[in-house]
Each structure stands twice: as C-alpha cells, then as structure tokens.
Amino acid sequence: MKAYIFPGQGAQFTGMGKDLYDSSSEAKKLFEQANDILGFDITKIMFEGSSEALKETKVTQPAIFLHSTILATVMGKAFQPDMVAGHSLGEISALVANKTLAFEDGLQLVYKRALAMQKACEHEPSTMAAVLGMEDHLVEAICADTEGIVVAANYNCPGQLVISGAIDAVNKACENLKEAGAKRALLLPVGGAFHSPLMEPAREELAAAIEATEFRKPACPIYQNVSTFAVTDPKEIQKNLIFQLTAPVKWTQSVQNMIKDGATEFIEVGPGNVLQGLVKKIDRSMTTSKATL
Template identity: 65%
Template sequence: MKAFVFPGQGAQFVGMGKDLYDNSPLAKELFEKANEILGYRITDIMFDGTDEELRQTKVTQPAVFLHSVISALCATDETKPDMTAGHSLGEFSALVVAQALSFEDGLRLVYARAMAMQKACEATPGTMAAIIALDDDKVEEICASIDGEVCVAANLNCPGQVVISGSLAGVEKACELMKEAGAKRALLLKVGGAFHSPLMEPARAELEDAINNTTFKTPICPIYQNVDATAHTSDAEIKANLIAQLTSSVRWTKSVQNMIADGAIEFVECGPGSVLQGLVKKIDRNVETKGL
C-alpha cells in the first residue's frame, strides 16, 4: 500500500513549483486560481522571490500547501494514495488530496491558519527547541515537570528527535534538564512562536470558527491525523482533530508506525524537500520512500 505524506512549514525554497507551473496545464490553472483566492501573486514570490519574502507569514504556509497539493494532484493515476498524513501544516494538504476538503477551501483555511498563528505569536511570545537523542517519554516527563511555565512536547518526529514548545523561560529550563538527563543536544530554534502548545489557544479558537464554516466530505482514503496518530474517515472526527491540532502535539512517529501496521510499504513525500522521507527511514528502514 502507498502512503502520501505532506511536509509542514520550513520546507519552502525559492523556485518551488515553477517546474510544475511551466510543464502542467493543471498545475498552472491551480496556481492561478490560488493567486486569485489570495489576492496577490504568490507564484511570483514562490518562483522568483527572495528567501525573506518567502518567509512572510502570509506566504510560507500557503506556498508549502500549494506545492504539496499541486504536485500530488498532477501525479499519474497509478500513484494515487491508499492513505495520507501530513506534518502540522501538511495535514491540510493531506485532507485536500484525500478529497475531504476542496482545493479552494483548503487554501482559505491554510491562509486563515497562518494569519491566526501570527497574531497569537505577537500576543504571547514563545519559542521551540529540538531535543536530540532522548527518549520520547523522558522528554514529555521533563516538560510536565516545569512548574509555572508552558512547556510541551510539540513534535514527536522520530525516535530520538523531539521538538518542545512553550514560553521562553519554560523551554530554556527544559533544555537544561534535557541535557542533564542525557540529551545529546537541546537546541533553541529560530521560530516565531510556540507552535503546537497551549500558547496557540487564540489561534485555535479563531481557526475553529473558520473550520466550522467549511464543508468537509468523507475522504477517499484514511487520513492519519497529528493529534492521535490514527486513521480517520469521519468528516466530524476530522474537523474536531483539525481544530485541536494547533494546541496539540504532532505525533509523527506513531502516525508512521500506525500506517505501516495498517499495510503501508511505500511512503511518497509530496511537496518541497525530503525531510519526511528521512524521518520515515529513521522510524522504519524497511519501507520504501520517494518524493514527487
């Protein structure tokens, strides 16, 4: 069975999607539709902009979403997925390719998500840190021990790689304790806020309204969602999990393990970069990985 997986924010690069635009009439049509929906030519920034322009909040998340979804939709029929999953932002891409969301609605939600997250970051500063070579359970135990500050395991990416998130004081204190507990590295990340932590509650509440006003359909294949790492086909469950996602952990390791347990033998990364292929291989070296 074939699993399509979709990357999140951080995978972007200047030039992404230009080959699709130039060589596929479908891709060109979808990119132009996106320009119209967003009200600015995101393609100009994606194809010929600067790194700084591409890092703008209103650009980054829609850009990764567009490259991911359009690359999957332009794939040949024999490479359609039996299951999908996306890392953080990538979950929206997974929902569109699984036909739980329309392309247009998916893009609108991604843009709303980006702007809501930016506002939450400005209202309550926070940060994130990568913890290398420490057991997931130990990371979560240390995060839970930080009194008076917000600190949680935000991204459980693969064995030995967890990203924590929270207030600056909480994450800095946790990093000290992680090193004392044997972590090889505890490195603060250059990010704009405490993603996938309780500090994103204002963004979650704002996005909840947008999600509840969007039509979801039963997907054509199971979607393994971040919050619980299990397969979902109920539109009601999918919406509830998507609403919870912004303040919950991305359980990527368990998602991949569950997809493999349910029959996935090949993982196809749709979108910019190859980060997810590397994570999948670290989770299980026996499965095949490739990018579109």
C-alpha cells in the same frame, strides 16, 4: 500499500513549484487561482522571492500547501493513495489530496491558519527547541517539571522530539534536558510556540472557519496528527483538525500505525525530503520516494 505524506513548515525554498507552473497548464491555472483567492501574487514570491520573504508564516504555509496539492493534482492517475498523512500544516494538504476538502477551501483554511498563528505569536513571545537523543517519556517528564509553559510538540521520530512554549520556560527546559543527558537541545528559528497551549487564540479563531467548511467523505483514510489512527469520518476529521493547533504532532505514532495497517511505501508530496528521512528513522525497512510528475 502506498502512503502519501505531505510536509509542513520549513520545507520551503526559492523556486518551489516553478517546474509545475511551466510544465502543466492545469498547474498554471491552479497557481493563478491561488493568487486571486489570496489577493496577492504568491507565485511571484514562491518562484523569485528571497528565503526571508518565504519564511513569513503567511507566505510559507500557503506556499507549501500549493506546491503539495498542485503536484498531487497534476499527477493525475499516478496519484493512487491507500492512505495519507501530513505533518502539521501538511495535514490540510493531505485532506485536499484525499478529496475531503476542495482545493479552494483548503487554501483559505491554510491562509486563515497562518494569519491566526502569526497573531498568536505576536501576542506572547514564544519559541520551540529540538531535543535529540533522549527518550520521549523523559523529555515529557522534564517539561512537566519545568516552571512555565513548555510541552512536547512534535514527535518526529525516535530520539527526536521538539518542545514548544514560553521563551524562558523553553530555555530552562533545554538546560535541564542537557543536564539529564540529551545529546542536544537547540532553539529553532521559528516565530512562536506552535502545537502548544499558547496557540489557543489561534485555535479558537480557526475553529470557526473549520466548522463553516464542508468536509466530505475521503477517498482514503487519513492518519491525523492528533489521533494517529486511520480516520474516514468527515466529522471526526474536522474535530481533530480543530485540536491540531494546540495538540502535539504525533508523527512517529502515525507512521507506526500506517505501517501496522499495511503501508509498505511512503511517497513524499511537496517540497523537501524531511519526511522521507523521518520515516526511515522510524522504520529502516520502508521504501521511501519523492512524488514527481
């Protein structure tokens, strides 16, 4: 069974999507439609912008979404998923790819999500850190014992967990984790504490937009970051997506459940190849590849 997986923030690069734009009239039309929906020339930033310009949350998130969803669309009949999943932002790309959301609705949600997250980051200085070489339950326990807001945010693969929270609390947790035997605990170059309670203002803002959007019956199950199991009920998908901003991304558990349910091949759709690497660390026996035209 084929599992198609969609990347999140951090996979962007200058020139992303230009090959699609140049080689497919359908892709070109969708990119130009995206410029109209967003009200600015995102394709110009994607194709020619600096890495700094691409790093802005309000650009990064729609750029990665566009690369992923337009690639899945122009693949046509070659895109035949038995199941899908997306890492954080990639979950919305996955929901467009499996027909739960219309392309335009997905893009508008991604853009609203990016702006709401940016606003939440400016409201309270916060950060994230990657913790390597320590079991999840120990990281969770140390975060719980650290004063201030700091929580497990991304369960990426065994031995790689990202924590998120207030700057002082994350710094203190990093010291405590290293003392307790973590191989590394290093701050990430991100704008804020994604997938933590500090994203509550963004979650509230986005909830209204998600509730006002039509969610249809998907063409195949999605394994969501919040629940980790196969979901096909539009109402449940909608509810899980609302909680995603303040809940951890349970990527390890989602991939394990996809494998348990019969996935034998994981195909990454969009920029970068981070997710293929994570799948291999979760289960070395899996076949992984990159989606191409």
